Amino acid sequence: MSSITFIGAGNMARTIGTRAVAGGNTVEIMARDQSKAEDLAKALGGGATTGEWGAVPAGDIVITALLHAGVVPTVAEYGDALAGKIIIDISNPFNATFDGLAHSEETSIAQEAAKIAPAGASVFKAFNTIFRDVLEKGRPDVFFAGDDPQAKAAVTAFIESLGLRPLDVGGLKMAHWLERAGVLTVGLAGNGIGHGNFAMGVKEFTD
16 A cells, blocks of 8 residues: 655545545645644544645655645745655646636646656646546546656556556656646536536447
């Protein structure tokens, strides 16, 4: 099992954290508001602990459970405290109308975080194509992108520990397309499907 630190104590930290504890992982919560971190750790149970904001995370895998605008500044603020860590960005940088991305360049929040991450850190994108309620109640596929093969094995094992299927879409440059897939998911929820009780995934066919 894995050792996981969540930076952030919001709904996605609670949802993924619940699965992480159930899967036998060690969980730590960090938040600017220490009381929120303590409340979430208590709610998760399973020996979940809290850490001081900005300190070296206990987890080998660090999930930035933050709104997209906070991810890169937080990675910069933590600096060398994240050296050697696997950092997973789960954010979606939607524009104001939720029909595009907040940035126009062919980049992603994860790629921008990787540019300022400390030596030895490996940045990934994952979980951003899944609505929280589906992640809480269902068994959706989890698309992820990242560069380091050894870190990919750790991310794969962690996702599997949640009872979910990891699907590697390639290197970190694919994080840009995962963010666009997040936009597609919202478009389907508002139009063709008409609700958020679904997830995109892969169905394999054989001859």
